[in-house]
Amino acid sequence: MDNIHEEKIELMRKYLGRIANGFDYHIKGEIPSKKIDNALKKFAYGMDRKTIIGFYDTTVIGSGKNGYIFTDDKMYYVDTLEKPKKLWYDDIKSMRITDMDKEDKERTLEIIQFDGTETIIKSSFVNKTPLMEFLEEIKNYDASLKQSKMTIKQEKTNNQFAESGGLGVGAYRTVNNQYDEEKFHARQGHGFAAERANTLYDKLKGHDAKIVGDDNAKNGADRIVDGVYIQSKYCATGSRCINECFEEGGKGSFRYMMDGKPMQIEVPSDKYADAIQAMEEKIRNGQVKGVTDPNEAKNIVRKGNFTYAQARNIAKAGTIESLTYDSVNGIITASSAFGVTAIISFATSVWNGEDFDNALKIATYSGLKVGGTAFITSVLAAQLSKAGLNSALVGSSEALVAMMGPKASAVIINAFRSGSKIYGAAAMKSAAKLFRGNAITAGITFMVLSSLDVADIFRGRISGKQLFKNMAGTAATVGGGTGGWIAGAAAGSAILPGVGTVIGGLVGTMAGGSLAGKATNDVIGKFVEDDADEMVEIIESVFTDMASEYLLNNKEAEKAVDKLRDKLTGKVLKEMYASDNRKKFARKLLTPIIENETAKREVIHDPSEEQMLVSIQSVLEEISDTLIEEGYEVALA
Structure with a gap:
């Protein structure tokens, strides 16, 4: 945030000297405190001093009681004998300058806001062209910054194709290692x-x-x-x-x-x-x-x-040598998973219109997430296999292969083998080995991906039904990705052995994993409500009550919601779920946001007794006139 504020100060420095016409102007850090005090009292009610980036003082004596104050997100201004006004940069829809045949200071700047309000700036103390250029640039700066933040957040949480592809590659290498290393048990x-x-x-x-x-x-x-x-x-x-x-x-x-x-x-x-x-x-x-x-x-x-x-010792579980060997293999597997995920994520981000830097950040985030999962999965799968889990699955894997038969087994196993093709009993035996490795790898991947959800439920940060939904979705994604890889690899190998095996597996796991996960979430979502949705409903209810309490208008409510959106992370929602009083938590979350908005309101002074009496008399006279017009007799004392 500090960097953004500094950049806006530099933007102000670029334009303020050209905007000013005949009076003092000051950039943030050079503004006399007394001027700001006077401005706060006269026309910049509720302004946060820390957000100021520039001040153009249009008073003759330099008191700061009239002029233009530019902050991070709006402009406060007042001209002689006029009412104070405030303009939010993000409310600007369009601008144009009229009277182009006159000097710039004598021209008129017309500003149309999204709600249809028209703002006219005619003061000869202001050069209109640089003012319009400044407003346009700072508005676009904020818009691009907001869009970038929203996109990165969305891509971080929704990148199923890239992450499924990376998990598939990691699982492929892990399963191959398991297949090759089953000989360690001989x-x-x-x-x-x-x-x-x-x-x-x-x-x-x-x-x-x-x-x-x-x-x-x-x-x-x-x-x-x-x-x-x-x-x-x-x-x-x-x-x-x-x-x-x-x-x-x-x-x-x-x-x-x-x-x-x-x-x-x-x-x-x-x-x-x-x-x-x-x-x-x-x-x-x-x-x-x-x-x-x-x-x-x-x-x-x-x-x-x-x-x-x-x-x-390398062939045993739990030894230093074994863990070191499996960790090195895990790093290689993780590197492949990271690379595939990052490349797919980067490409899709660029295609979706992201600039290079943002696309790279998104790709790095996704790659690290999947690479870490692949590393842990690879090491755990190897250690559990050496500990005897692989042998325990012999019966079930051979029963599955027997149901498939020798032909189907040969198609699948020959897609993964190097060297000459095998058929019959040899193919069925090898296919059983492959399925054992897949079962172990898929199970551990599911365990690793679900570990944070399991930790959250023990910490009271999510409910049992949320854990069930998360784990069901994870299981479907892992299972769909594993099945998709096997089917895709077999098809790709039939077309182009070697390269086709990997490409087919990658396409298969991306489609299978993401589609299976989405389908499961769609089905389960119909009868299991997300904890997040439940927490948001509570926040919406509390916000409605507070909007009435604070008499928020539409603009204030909208800007409060924008601020809330930035704070409403998954971590906050989990903390809210774990709290003893969720409505109290929501109110505590909303109070500083709403009070920050209401603090920006213009100060309303109480009317004098004379003003109140004049108003009462006027209203009573209007009522009397209405009643007479409708045929009622009114006795006036």
């Missing part, structure tokens, strides 16, 4: 954990790293880093890591060859020295085709980024 799960942890570490270091072992090719690589084929072996000892790379339990030939050369064997960092010695011995024994120099062991054995114990 007997050798720590080996799969090592593959993924090393790949994630290499990516963060800027290497081109990817997992390729999911194709289950015989004697194939587990991963590729910068074009180098790698087989991961995370065993309790270095010699066991090497023995598993040879036929016949370590007695036969080296198994992992690529284009006639041995692949690199990645071992735990704490088993590296032992593994080098074991490999040197195998080379001396002639067990590695094409390699005879034992020193080549250092080029074949690769030191992993993690120890054996760390790899085992």
